[in-house]
Amino acid sequence: MREQMPIGVTITRITEESPSIRTFTFDQEIPFNPGQFVMVWVPGVDEIPMALSATDAITVQKVGDATAALFSLGVGDQIGIRGPFGNGFAVTGRTLAVGGGIGVSPLHPLATAGLVDVFLLGARSAEDLIFADRLAETTTLFTATDDGSAGHHGFVTDLLGRIDPIDFDHICVCGPEVMMRAVLGILERHGCTDRGQFSLHRYMKCGIGICGSCCTDPGGLRVCRDGPVFTGDRLIASEFGHYTRDASGQRKNL
Amino acid sequence: MREQMPIGVTITRITEESPSIRTFTFDQEIPFNPGQFVMVWVPGVDEIPMALSATDAITVQKVGDATAALFSLGVGDQIGIRGPFGNGFAVTGRTLAVGGGIGVSPLHPLATAGLVDVFLLGARSAEDLIFADRLAETTTLFTATDDGSAGHHGFVTDLLGRIDPIDFDHICVCGPEVMMRAVLGILERHGCTDRGQFSLHRYMKCGIGICGSCCTDPGGLRVCRDGPVFTGDRLIASEFGHYTRDASGQRKNL
Amino acid sequence: MVTLKPGPINVGGLRLNNHLLLAAGILGTTGASLARILASGAGGVVTKSIGPEPKAGHHGPCVVTVDGGVLNAMGLPNPSSGFTRELEAIRGQPVVVSIFGGNPEEFATVAGWFAGNAAGFELNVSCPHAAGYGAALGSDPAIVEACTRAVSRLGLPTWVKLTPNVTDIAECGRAAQRGGATAIVAINTLKAMRISTALRRPVLGNTFGGLSGPAVFPVAVRSVYDLYEACSIPIVGCGGITTADNVVEMMMAGASAVEIGSAVMDDIGIFATIAGDLYAPDGEDPAGIVGCAHA
Amino acid sequence: MVTLKPGPINVGGLRLNNHLLLAAGILGTTGASLARILASGAGGVVTKSIGPEPKAGHHGPCVVTVDGGVLNAMGLPNPSSGFTRELEAIRGQPVVVSIFGGNPEEFATVAGWFAGNAAGFELNVSCPHAAGYGAALGSDPAIVEACTRAVSRLGLPTWVKLTPNVTDIAECGRAAQRGGATAIVAINTLKAMRISTALRRPVLGNTFGGLSGPAVFPVAVRSVYDLYEACSIPIVGCGGITTADNVVEMMMAGASAVEIGSAVMDDIGIFATIAGDLYAPDGEDPAGIVGCAHA
Numbered sequence A, B: 001m002r003e004q005m006p007i008g009v010t011i012t013r014i015t016e017e018s019p020s021i022r023t024f025t026f027d028q029e030i031p032f033n034p035g036q037f038v039m040v041w042v043p044g045v046d047e048i049p050m051a052l053s054a055t056d057a058i059t060v061q062k063v064g065d066a067t068a069a070l071f072s073l074g075v076g077d078q079i080g081i082r083g084p085f086g087n088g089f090a091v092t093g094r095t096l097a098v099g100g101g102i103g104v105s106p107l108h109p110l111a112t113a114g115l116v117d118v119f120l121l122g123a124r125s126a127e128d129l130i131f132a133d134r135l136a137e138t139t140t141l142f143t144a145t146d147d148g149s150a151g152h153h154g155f156v157t158d159l160l161g162r163i164d165p166i167d168f169d170h171i172c173v174c175g176p177e178v179m180m181r182a183v184l185g186i187l188e189r190h191g192c193t194d195r196g197q198f199s200l201h202r203y204m205k206c207g208i209g210i211c212g213s214c215c216t217d218p219g220g221l222r223v224c225r226d227g228p229v230f231t232g233d234r235l236i237a238s239e240f241g242h243y244t245r246d247a248s249g250q251r252k253n254l
Numbered sequence C, D: 001m002v003t004l005k006p007g008p009i010n011v012g013g014l015r016l017n018n019h020l021l022l023a024a025g026i027l028g029t030t031g032a033s034l035a036r037i038l039a040s041g042a043g044g045v046v047t048k049s050i051g052p053e054p055k056a057g058h059h060g061p062c063v064v065t066v067d068g069g070v071l072n073a074m075g076l077p078n079p080s081s082g083f084t085r086e087l088e089a090i091r092g093q094p095v096v097v098s099i100f101g102g103n104p105e106e107f108a109t110v111a112g113w114f115a116g117n118a119a120g121f122e123l124n125v126s127c128p129h130a131a132g133y134g135a136a137l138g139s140d141p142a143i144v145e146a147c148t149r150a151v152s153r154l155g156l157p158t159w160v161k162l163t164p165n166v167t168d169i170a171e172c173g174r175a176a177q178r179g180g181a182t183a184i185v186a187i188n189t190l191k192a193m194r195i196s197t198a199l200r201r202p203v204l205g206n207t208f209g210g211l212s213g214p215a216v217f218p219v220a221v222r223s224v225y226d227l228y229e230a231c232s233i234p235i236v237g238c239g240g241i242t243t244a245d246n247v248v249e250m251m252m253a254g255a256s257a258v259e260i261g262s263a264v265m266d267d268i269g270i271f272a273t274i275a276g277d278l279y280a281p282d283g284e285d286p287a288g289i290v291g292c293a294h295a
């Protein structure tokens, strides 16, 4: 067992992507594969999993204590980073990305690496469609908003209905689990669940596959270590889209 | 710090070299440089330093408890081996070896490797001139005995008087410390102490340079780690030939 | 290397498929995960420690890896009685339910919930980083005895897991034995901590935690050896095991079976790997190995 | 990385050339060897522990290296009063004489021999493998206090080295402080053992020994942190240090200086190596670092 203490990084830039989403750029590059995540230590508060949205950045939606504490930090403040952990996306050939809300975060470095051909991006409204400009530079971007304030008026899954998934070797997906389950359903109908790569969120404590808090039913797959990216065929008969667990290990329906 | 527990070896052959000296050959080869030693664990008794006289053998003179316990073992019995430790001899070019008594043990593998040109071998009497036949095969061998029962009647150092040490790039020496000190004196007179490589014996407990029991004055050189082989120039103004220390660290004059 | 004859074994009232159990708190929060480890070659599994109330555990960081080990302060997160449903998927298998409480009554209450579907219990009186639980009780032999008695009374196999963070672990072992333990498990983690020099504060959310992994193996072997001299009930060795040779060493120290935790991190197939090295048709009778290093 | 301003320091009554001392029992049997370490960059040295009678120590094996550490059972070999002559070569240098005895009187006797040429004393009430000495005394706070008082009475700097093999090291620290210690040293080795599976017996001649090296670093940091909260005298951190960052971490936990032992095995030039990384002209004031990880 090799030592892997958190490294200390200093925040060098904070970008307000939307009222509830900020990108924190720091002073060190972390070599990673798009889709891998780090454990972000907010000193005195907690440590939480976050995808790397770039080699030196995380993009965070404020949802609770630790993310609020992150939002209270400024340029020059320090945070701790452990990782990168997990498998990340694995693509070759034609790739479609489907991101919903903050789920665009792990897909962003895949796109900026030039590995995404078509990108379907959904959010509640125009202001939540983050990274859209940059994604449009390297991918063919289609957007959807719940309120119709930009792009297609409706769900990002609607956009998928207009595309033939079979045209793509890989379909990389990250977003709310209900949305991801809907995408999986579409792939199932096309008989290509194995082309889907879904990045899951589960409650994580260790990030290194030992504590058990992120294990999923029925296979006992560890999201932090065996994932966070799983192909659709491994998710089809699972808890995915149905329930998850909280910090104590109790089931919570989605 | 890497794990280095003693390995268990099984004695496969016991050769009686003389009434008080036996070679114990075992079932495993230990890659080593001639002059390196191992710590030999006689289970239930003690652990003592012994030069490797071959890649799979030690040659032992019975002098006290642990060596007596070794002599009580038979073929099929197990002992523990830690090592090899220390530096060993380093020779290139023309090499002279000078061995006295059991001191021939670490010089033997140097000779069998074809690295010794001339070998001066001394002992109390003919029966103590161990390894002589084998040494004669690969080196030009001259012998001396205290009682004149074989070779020159007198000390091995007398033989050195008939040879010009300056003809050799290296003079490798192992034997009783008084004899080694006499050799060092001869080299000093020839102004070539740096060509001498003396293999020292000191009380050893750890064998890995940490406990301090084998440290010499005045430099604090560790025989187990910085040695056991030292060039003559590093020994000239030292305790070498004058005193040593016992298990408690008390000085004992030689 | 020493190899052992394969086959099921009986230890401390339990029948196990082999000598290798999953240690408590390692991938032990869900039935599915325990089933995965059983399917991967473990002879038995110990669950996450379950207590009287659901607990979210300590704030993070909860785990960091260090040189030769793992440092953790999970804080005993657990779903409490809700865990019964996790056991449904693995009913009838060699599943030891690890339990904790703040006093003998709480131990008895928690054990009661699982009396129907646990093959046995392991009492956690040894976690070094949960105020009021674990080692807070386990360093007092009288409390160890009382907690053990409260559970052993139920008549199910009762293993007691001890802490090495005491002056004399043998005294705690004797206390567990007096309380009716059917086996002793040693060891839980060593109380330890690290500081982030970059952030100038303890790295664990809880400041203190427990050290496990190869770093503690020599301490675990010593503890098992001590306990073997002091007690007559079987001992289950735990702490730092990563190889089949480590298993043999623990058994020679006096362990009748072993638990493996941190090594799962580097290789989730560790049970099959070790079993492959440890067992051979012409292997020795394991009974002859247990405690053979004692003079 | 944090760097410190170089320069001599004062700790527990001693003036040291830097924060880095050689730990007791490591290359500390002869004056020449201590002089070598001083010349190689150590800020001070602690000698081998010296006792009331010459001792040959335990039968071998006395030392084996293990994964991330060293396991030893030297058995306190020492030349007793004869050691005074070893100190002649290093008179006037920052040499702490480590001493041991079986009771307060013996501690006082041994200390008396060296009162003339020791810069200070370190009381070994912590060696885990010498019957009747070391940890046999050091796990009883009352005895720790009495031994400390017997030596501190001489008026020389009196450091007391504690064992981590107790339920509560802070209690022992407070006892040393009451006894008049000018500093506390933590930690000595962890009680441990290994078994040779090939030879089916404990590998150390003494069966039990002490674990040191990187494996124990998290235990040492925790001990120093605990002691810093419990005591007001300076603490000297020891156990598993191999890098300058480890030194900084120990200091943040509360150490005013550190001792380094096992790391000398892999690099006898370790003091210069660490000093080279640790000190810089524009480094921080060390006083600001000590204990800064405490909330």
Ligand SMILES: Cc1cc2nc3c(=O)[nH]c(=O)nc-3n(C[C@H](O)[C@H](O)[C@H](O)COP(=O)(O)OP(=O)(O)OC[C@H]3O[C@@H](n4cnc5c(N)ncnc54)[C@H](O)[C@@H]3O)c2cc1C
Pocket: A037, A046, A047, A048, A049, A050, A051, A052, A058, A059, A060, A061, A062, A063, A064, A065, A066, A067, A068, A102, A105, A106, A200, A201, A202, A203, A204, A205, A228
């Ligand atoms: C692999 C992975 C990658 C992620 N990447 C991103 C990202 O790029 N951007 C982003 O904004 N969010 C990301 N998240 C989600 C993020 O971890 C949570 O939003 C964050 O932990 C919430 O913490 P909190 O204290 O602010 O919220 P809380 O008040 O603690 O809880 C809010 C919700 O967040 C979730 N949560 C809380 N703690 C954890 C935890 N330790 N592990 C997992 N989920 C938790 C729970 O579902 C909880 O209901 C990712 C999660 C995972 C597992």
Ligand SMILES: Cc1cc2nc3c(=O)[nH]c(=O)nc-3n(C[C@H](O)[C@H](O)[C@H](O)COP(=O)(O)OP(=O)(O)OC[C@H]3O[C@@H](n4cnc5c(N)ncnc54)[C@H](O)[C@@H]3O)c2cc1C
Pocket: B037, B046, B047, B048, B049, B050, B051, B052, B058, B059, B060, B061, B062, B063, B064, B065, B066, B067, B068, B102, B105, B106, B200, B201, B202, B203, B204, B205, B228
């Ligand atoms: C590097 C080295 C290589 C050696 N190679 C050989 C060899 O090839 N063949 C051989 O016969 N002998 C060799 N010796 C000497 C051998 O180690 C001792 O003869 C042996 O340790 C004696 O042990 P004992 O218990 O039988 O004797 P004891 O009764 O213990 O003592 C007899 C004498 O042996 C010496 N001795 C005892 N224990 C040790 C110890 N742990 N370390 C060093 N010296 C000790 C002491 O000087 C003592 O006075 C070597 C010694 C060293 C240091």
Ligand SMILES: Cc1cc2nc3c(=O)[nH]c(=O)nc-3n(C[C@H](O)[C@H](O)[C@H](O)COP(=O)(O)O)c2cc1C
Pocket: A210, A211, C023, C024, C025, C026, C048, C049, C063, C070, C072, C074, C076, C098, C124, C127, C161, C187, C188, C189, C211, C212, C213, C214, C216, C238, C239, C240, C241, C259, C260, C261, C262, C263
């Ligand atoms: C992440 C983690 C969580 C743990 N949780 C528990 C627990 O809930 N109950 C318990 O008795 N021991 C727990 N332990 C201790 C282990 O069961 C085991 O005693 C210890 O890790 C030593 O074994 P190892 O070196 O094989 O990991 C935990 C250890 C780790 C690393």
Ligand SMILES: Cc1cc2nc3c(=O)[nH]c(=O)nc-3n(C[C@H](O)[C@H](O)[C@H](O)COP(=O)(O)O)c2cc1C
Pocket: B210, B211, D023, D024, D025, D026, D048, D049, D063, D070, D072, D074, D076, D098, D124, D127, D161, D187, D188, D189, D211, D212, D213, D214, D216, D238, D239, D240, D241, D259, D260, D261, D262, D263
């Ligand atoms: C070979 C060896 C001998 C030791 N001898 C002593 C001793 O005589 N007195 C003592 O107080 N500590 C002794 N120790 C303990 C060390 O001084 C130190 O406390 C311990 O090794 C932890 O530090 P480290 O990890 O840097 O080695 C010894 C340690 C070793 C490895």
Ligand code: FES
Pocket: A203, A204, A205, A206, A207, A208, A209, A210, A211, A212, A213, A214, A215, A222, A223, A224, A225
């Ligand atoms: S977060 Fe611990 S196993 Fe995944």
Ligand code: FES
Pocket: B203, B204, B205, B206, B207, B208, B209, B210, B211, B212, B213, B214, B215, B222, B223, B224, B225
């Ligand atoms: S034998 Fe220990 S230092 Fe040489």
